[in-house]
Amino acid sequence: MSRHALREEVLEANLELVRRGLVVFTFGNASGYDPESGKVVIKPSGVPYEQLTPESLVVTDLDGKILEGSLRPSSDLPTHLALYRAFPGVQGVVHTHSRYATAWAQAGVEIPCLGTTHADYFCGPIPITPAMSAEEIQSGYEWNTGQVIIRRFGGIDPLLTPAVLVAGHAPFCWGASVTDAAHTAVVVEEIAHMAYLTVTIRADAESLSDTLRDKHFLRKHGSSAYYGQKS
């Protein structure tokens, strides 16, 4: 993908977050990564979405060195970089403070797989990170946010579980492209909303059986998928 095309895609993903009601003011950020050139394109920090243009986005390398752009990158850039470095195949990262997903993060509770809507996208709960230590917070906070996510994903395939709740904070989502990551951010909020309603109807609502969870996940993912059109 040309760098210009990546700028356009990252801009569009950022604007999708606004259209879907996932962000207010300057909350949230989306980035895309091109492994061929090693370049990351990310939203500038604290700039209103309606002022974003492809040219206002910031381009860095995987060390966070600014290659193009006159604005500061999103302060969460180091978290994005940590995820690109640790999760092979991930080429888009989206962070929002969407209400329902953030509420689960604030409650310190993973989102259980309570229904087939969830299982269509995630083959298990949406995990939550453990608390960060005072040291991790005080120095290199955003980088360490990435590290606590990565530690939490020991033994979990990030492409089968493309989102996490950072405890006390909010969700991070990712995918094979920034478009996919933004799509996942919308779905995570929808799933979080339904799970909220479910546990407030019935606090001890049970998770889906493994059989039903796998059935729905595999209808849409993997070699036996039969949802959607042949591509």
Place this chain on the structure above:
Amino acid sequence: MSRHALREEVLEANLELVRRGLVVFTFGNASGYDPESGKVVIKPSGVPYEQLTPESLVVTDLDGKILEGSLRPSSDLPTHLALYRAFPGVQGVVHTHSRYATAWAQAGVEIPCLGTTHADYFCGPIPITPAMSAEEIQSGYEWNTGQVIIRRFGGIDPLLTPAVLVAGHAPFCWGASVTDAAHTAVVVEEIAHMAYLTVTIRADAESLSDTLRDKHFLRKHGSSAYYGQKS
């Protein structure tokens, strides 16, 4: 009804789900059935609603054999077919993952008849299916989803109770036409929303008396109905 008119009506019902906020992305599907020709018109699988045209819809027979159309039908087609075969008079089926109705399905709880809004449309609770067995899930899942609905409706008239919650999944609604089924899908979400609010105000809220429930249901249905204009 001409096949073209049915295509138009099925398209319109699918779009109504979007306008009413019952679906996000490609979730949900609506179909119509013409008993005279034996043809079913249904949404294609995984196609965005804004790309739907009358021509993009898929036409099958009651065995699911594709008669017209180049796209795959919705993966839930076998559930629709099972309902058309088992429920005489049903000529429209709508499936959504609308939030409140889905939350009740995920909680595994039928929607109790807590008020007259509910009784205006349903003469009793909106039933929920029992869990499906591992065998039913692993092979012929969508067809078996229809079968578990049909078993649940032993002794219930599907035209007096035109919706069901599939446990852990979401609602299916139906009616004498796909337009009616879509109308019912909107009403089910509204009823589910009100019931949610009611039980979170007061967990032991009581169902409507049989007398009041029947009064409201019969104001709008059957030979003594007096709601609306004479048709």
Place this chain on the structure above:
Amino acid sequence: MSRHALREEVLEANLELVRRGLVVFTFGNASGYDPESGKVVIKPSGVPYEQLTPESLVVTDLDGKILEGSLRPSSDLPTHLALYRAFPGVQGVVHTHSRYATAWAQAGVEIPCLGTTHADYFCGPIPITPAMSAEEIQSGYEWNTGQVIIRRFGGIDPLLTPAVLVAGHAPFCWGASVTDAAHTAVVVEEIAHMAYLTVTIRADAESLSDTLRDKHFLRKHGSSAYYGQKS
């Protein structure tokens, strides 16, 4: 007021219910009463709001005899008539199934006066009716709905408390004009919403003190009112 002006005002009040999100489909109805001519103007039954015109409204007398119009009046007309006959000064009645107010009615719980927003409009709880007997339901149901409201208001001034929850059903609101009644319907839903949030944060939330309740009510009502502009 000329009869034409009343038709326009009743139409506008009905449409206000749609704009404020208080009704879906054909739920709800508004009427106005002109004591000089003894005429009542009301929405026809089951007609979609977008098809309403001043001419489609139905004009009756206080006995419900149709004086003008070719459509059936709202099936709730007898409730409206009962209120006009019993509550002097009331010249507008609005009935909706707005979500939060309906949820309180379904829960069978009056809306307590939990804050100053409530006290700005209601000098005490929004009352709820007792259950109707089987006889009241089976014969003359809509007229008897009015009677149970009127009995509940023994000792309450209906112009100081211009709304009620009918248990298991939904709110009725009224006022010195249908415009006022529609305004009150919007406020009742807002108050019901805030009260819902309050009791789900804290089940034993306390009602406002009498002193603070009276202060706010009397800021906006009565001879010492000082809210708004001098009229």
Place this chain on the structure above:
Amino acid sequence: MSRHALREEVLEANLELVRRGLVVFTFGNASGYDPESGKVVIKPSGVPYEQLTPESLVVTDLDGKILEGSLRPSSDLPTHLALYRAFPGVQGVVHTHSRYATAWAQAGVEIPCLGTTHADYFCGPIPITPAMSAEEIQSGYEWNTGQVIIRRFGGIDPLLTPAVLVAGHAPFCWGASVTDAAHTAVVVEEIAHMAYLTVTIRADAESLSDTLRDKHFLRKHGSSAYYGQKS
């Protein structure tokens, strides 16, 4: 700032409350204060937002004496004046009855700092005032509302904690300008909404650690801030 510019800014802040869904009808009010001229510009009482113009705003001095304008000022003016007099540096005050913040006020519970969204704006809970005495309510109510806020802020820097819940009533927000105060009003509602969801998922959700709270607050405030663009 010229008086005309302040009128424009106050008008814009009032309209922002409508656009963000924080007010219905004539609820709520925003004012700005120019310390150089000693003038306060405030919304007139009970005037619909769509009728507001820069000229319709009311100009007073810090004693509430009307200097310009033919309409009555908002009845909450004395609360605004009390805050301008007591809190140095505050040049804008906004009062709304936004739903979630009002619900916390009605529940009589301060909004705990449950997540980083909160800590990005408030370095601790959003405080709630104690109940006012009958005397404070019956005479000089709006002025005394200001006094109870000021007493509650003994030992709290109002510019680090730019909002309060008045118990049983609703939030007041403030800032270095009326634009800032309106921005804070939006954020308070968002934080109140997330906190509501959090405590209804988990009643005993824990507040953020002091370390994480301070980290987020200081990312955006003070001399070491690194969020946003260099100004």
